[in-house]
Amino acid sequence: MSNAIEVRGVTKRFGRQTAVDNVSLSVPAGCVFALLGENGAGKSTLIRMLLGLATPDAGELQVLGRSSTADGEMIRRQVGYVSERPTLYDWMTAAEIGWFTAGFYGDGFESNYRQLLASFQVPADRKIAHMSKGMRAKVVLSLALAHRPPLLVMDEPTSGLDTLVRREFLESMVDQAASGRTVLLSSHQIGEVERVADWVAIMHEGRLLELSRLDQMKATTRAWTVTMEGAASAPPPMGGAVLAHSRHGRQWQLLVRDADLDVDATTAQLMDRSGVVAVDSHTPSLEEIFVARIGPDGSPPPASEPEPMPTPWEDERLQQL
Numbered sequence: 001m002s003n004a005i006e007v008r009g010v011t012k013r014f015g016r017q018t019a020v021d022n023v024s025l026s027v028p029a030g031c032v033f034a035l036l037g038e039n040g041a042g043k044s045t046l047i048r049m050l051l052g053l054a055t056p057d058a059g060e061l062q063v064l065g066r067s068s069t070a071d072g073e074m075i076r077r078q079v080g081y082v083s084e085r086p087t088l089y090d091w092m093t094a095a096e097i098g099w100f101t102a103g104f105y106g107d108g109f110e111s112n113y114r115q116l117l118a119s120f121q122v123p124a125d126r127k128i129a130h131m132s133k134g135m136r137a138k139v140v141l142s143l144a145l146a147h148r149p150p151l152l153v154m155d156e157p158t159s160g161l162d163t164l165v166r167r168e169f170l171e172s173m174v175d176q177a178a179s180g181r182t183v184l185l186s187s188h189q190i191g192e193v194e195r196v197a198d199w200v201a202i203m204h205e206g207r208l209l210e211l212s213r214l215d216q217m218k219a220t221t222r223a224w225t226v227t228m229e230g231a232a233s234a235p236p237p238m239g240g241a242v243l244a245h246s247r248h249g250r251q252w253q254l255l256v257r258d259a260d261l262d263v264d265a266t267t268a269q270l271m272d273r274s275g276v277v278a279v280d281s282h283t284p285s286l287e288e289i290f291v292a293r294i295g296p297d298g299s300p301p302p303a304s305e306p307e308p309m310p311t312p313w314e315d316e317r318l319q320q321l
């Protein structure tokens with residue numbers, strides 16, 4: 001199993017601001033990998049370094065086996081990139097932009113591009129200036145895919161699009177991954193990312209807080225509601241790491257990470273404790289996990305640090321793929 005992207009100990013500073021702080025991660029080939037984080041978390045800076053558009057102060061980045069610092073131009077030729085603020089020539093039609101861009105790529109670009117436009121139902125003879133945001137986004141995606149890149153990198157591709165177009169866009173990401181392409185997606189749309197991502201990394205103030213397969217993250221994390229007889233001043237003790245806790249009257253709400261999670265046994269143990277009258281639990285959404293890790297107002301999480309999740313290169317199951 002090869003990795004499409006390798007990032008090792010990467011730091012990037014702008015003056016006194018550390019935009020990316022000692023980040024290491026791997027993106028396995030053929031998956032949809034989502035980079036989540038609030039504004040200013042460092043996602044775009046990391047993506048720009050991967051594509052050789054910014055230089056790290058420390059660490060190494062590799063994309064498709066090439067060094068981002070030494071081979072940035074070659075990487076940008078191989079990768080399909082949708083930037084946060086893509087620019088298109090407004091006075092061109094969709095077809096003219098394809099013809100223009102084809103000059104930078106090899107044979108087949110223009111016919112692939114025309115097919116992609118047709119599949120997204122974008123009229124080739126329409127001027128960019130006369131298109132909706134959603135239609136422009138589809139032109140940008142068609143341009144990024146027309147040279148059939150093995151890796152598609154998208155920085156907030158769905159921001160500003162309406163729900164239906166966002167959904168269509170993200171579903172096409174899953175199709176891309178199903179056809180063997182790797183997709184790196186940076187996004188604020190946590191609910192939608194949850195529907196498409198295989199792997200999730202959560203960044204906060206330049207640091208990587210979570211890195212895991214999404215299914216593994218959800219299988220090892222549980223949201224508990226424990227109702228007490230009276231207002232207890234401390235939450236009930238839990239096995240595993242408490243990512244966040246809060247109290248509402250007689251109820252404690254806890255988000256707990258436990259690699260050896262046994263819901264029935266934990267429920268029974270909690271019910272056995274004096275003062276506990278009811279225990280309820282559910283698998284948390286990615287958004288609940290995100291908020292617990294980042295803190296509701298962007299502040300650091302209040303409770304104990306969780307065990308780090310296995311990194312892609314340590315995850316035995318992944319190595320067997």
Ligand SMILES: Nc1ncnc2c1ncn2[C@@H]1O[C@H](COP(=O)(O)OP(=O)(O)OP(=O)(O)O)[C@@H](O)[C@H]1O
Nearest residue numbers: 014017018019037038039040041042043044045046
């Ligand atoms: N060229 C630059 N010069 C100075 N500071 C920068 C520069 N680029 C980014 N930063 C700062 O680095 C930090 C990380 O920014 P970055 O754009 O990477 O975050 P982000 O996670 O992509 O946020 P957003 O989702 O808002 O785009 C921010 O504090 C930002 O202001």
